[in-house]
Amino acid sequence: MKKIKLREGDQAPDFEIQDQEGDLRTLEEFNGKLLLLYFYPKDNTPGCTNEACGFRDSYDDLIRYVHVVGVSGDSVDSHQKFAGRHGLQFPLLADTKKEMIHAYGADGVFFSRRVSFLINREGTIVKIYEKVNPLEHPDEVMEEVAALQ
Amino acid sequence: MENSKKDIGLILAIAFASAAVSGSLVFFGLQFGNNNDLKVSVLDAQIDEAVERYVEKKQLEAEEQMAVAAEEETRNSAELAKNVMPISEDDHVFGNKDAKITLIEYSDFHCGFCKKFHPIAKEILAMYEGDVNWVYRHYPLGYPQRAAMEQALASECAGEIGGSEKFWEYAQGIFDEGPADDVALIALAEKLGLDGKAFEACLSNDKYLEKIAAQRQNGMDSGVQGTPGTFVYNNETGEVYLVKGAQSASMFANIIDEMI
Numbered sequence: 554m555k556k557i558k559l560r561e562g563d564q565a566p567d568f569e570i571q572d573q574e575g576d577l578r579t580l581e582e583f584n585g586k587l588l589l590l591y592f593y594p595k596d597n598t599p600g601c602t603n604e605a606c607g608f609r610d611s612y613d614d615l616i617r618y619v620h621v622v623g624v625s626g627d628s629v630d631s632h633q634k635f636a637g638r639h640g641l642q643f644p645l646l647a648d649t650k651k652e653m654i655h656a657y658g659a660d661g662v663f664f665s666r667r668v669s670f671l672i673n674r675e676g677t678i679v680k681i682y683e684k685v686n687p688l689e690h691p692d693e694v695m696e697e698v699a700a701l702q
Numbered sequence: 703m704e705n706s707k708k709d710i711g712l713i714l715a716i717a718f719a720s721a722a723v724s725g726s727l728v729f730f731g732l733q734f735g736n737n738n739d740l741k742v743s744v745l746d747a748q749i750d751e752a753v754e755r756y757v758e759k760k761q762l763e764a765e766e767q768m769a770v771a772a773e774e775e776t777r778n779s780a781e782l783a784k785n786v787m788p789i790s791e792d793d794h795v796f797g798n799k800d801a802k803i804t805l806i807e808y809s810d811f812h813c814g815f816c817k818k819f820h821p822i823a824k825e826i827l828a829m830y831e832g833d834v835n836w837v838y839r840h841y842p843l844g845y846p847q848r849a850a851m852e853q854a855l856a857s858e859c860a861g862e863i864g865g866s867e868k869f870w871e872y873a874q875g876i877f878d879e880g881p882a883d884d885v886a887l888i889a890l891a892e893k894l895g896l897d898g899k900a901f902e903a904c905l906s907n908d909k910y911l912e913k914i915a916a917q918r919q920n921g922m923d924s925g926v927q928g929t930p931g932t933f934v935y936n937n938e939t940g941e942v943y944l945v946k947g948a949q950s951a952s953m954f955a956n957i958i959d960e961m962i
Contacts, residue, residue: 597848599855600908663915667907688906 557658561681565590565672566656570624572644573632578622580676587619587701588672589694591685592654594664596627596635596645604667604687609641611691618698625665626651671697782925783942786933789837792913794861794869797827797835803958805834806933808841808921811857811885812850817877819930819948826951826958833962838873839917841929849883852905854914856887859904863896872896936961 559566565588569579580588591608593601608621615621623645627635632645648654654665669690671680680697682690789795789804805823809816823836840857842850853876861869875890891901921931925944934943934957943957 594908594911595851597851598908598911599852599905600911602848603906662912663919664911686907 554655556660557656559658559670559678559681561678563678565670565676565678566653568646568648568653568656570646570648570653571629572646573629573636575629578644578646580672583620583622583672584676585674587674587698589615589619589621589669589698590624590657590672591621591669591682591690592624592657592659592665593667593687594661595625596631597638600667600687601625602639604685604690605635605641605645606639607688607691608643609639611695612642615691615695615698618702619671619694621694622646624648624653624657624659626654669694673701779925779944782923783933783944784924784940785920786924786935786942786944787920788935788940789937793837793839794866795835795837796823796866796870798832799835801830801833801835802936802938803830803834803961804933804935804937805836805954806839806935807836808839808917808926808929808931810841810843810850810929811853811873811876812881812883813843813929814881815948816930817881819932820874820877822948822951822954823932826954829951829955830958830962834958838870839921840914841918841921841926841931842914843929849885851911851914852887853880853885855908855910856891856901856905858910858913859901860891860894860896862904862909863891863900864894868894868896934958934961 565580567580569577572578591604593604595601605623608615608623612621621643623641623643625632625645626648627645628649629647632647635641636645646653648665651660651665654660657668657670659665659668667685667687669682669685670678671682671694673679679701682693686693786806789806795804805826807816807819807823809819827834827836840854842854857869857872857876860872864871871894872890875894876885879885879890887905888898888902892898924933925931928946930948932945932954934945934954936942939961941961943961945954945957
């Protein structure tokens, strides 16, 4: 399967994927809002827990500027437990077929790569975070979205 | 299940026929005044003998089927074992790097039998004085539960920062404290003299997730279904044999002696 390489300025690929509650989430519902799609390898691993908990802790500030959505290849059930265990207030998309992961070029060998996409109100990718440090990423995103206002 | 139902049915049918014939003999014996006791007891003995012969035959058939199934499983296991990855630079090797035989263990820090096998492997290496070395590969059974994967990731970080020697010390440290969900991973690293900050940075980005998943997949492809699953691998000929579970050093010695 040919690997996709998105660039800043590209239109964000559409998606229609279940979140941890089993509700279908689409790119369209975020039209008119700033959206951070963050791809991560696996629920419950140390890095992914740090990253998700970082977004959780900054959520009240972040939500003023941007919607945060996590994506991995884990199941709805796994996401539900992961979100429940750590009190995550934002959607985690269960891309079990890895179609969305592939569409965004986030594929790894077994898991999704850790990469994030900041998408503007028109659905255009304005920033790609290729090198993500899970501990620093939430602050990094906060600075970026505040500057975009 | 279907066969055993048939067997029970057949035995019941024989017993019923026996009762019917005995009853008839008694009934007609009473009518005609014959010596029925003798006739019934001879018939009973013959029926008992027939039932015994039938049961014995069925037992033999079952044993033959089990032997065939075991032989097939051994053949399949030997074929799958050929998929195991030879030692590479990604592996942590304990003992003589140039040893002729390697124990390639697929293991889980969260598994009691893996903890039990750890000293056995060391005993085997001591027995063969440099002819056998040992490679630890990850097969986290609790996956995707957090602790098993987290401890596997932590051991790789210990190896990255301190080299293979620290990997093995760290592995021993986890087993000494476990199996447990709450091993203090950073404290253990610091106790072994590793830089806590570097260790935490390594652990916090799941750097070795793909490596661990790849090892687990290779274990599955090679026939490992539980832990510990240990391949006795001849580095010169590629001959390989999977030993399931925490078997004794003498059991491993039987296989190693055949290979050396």
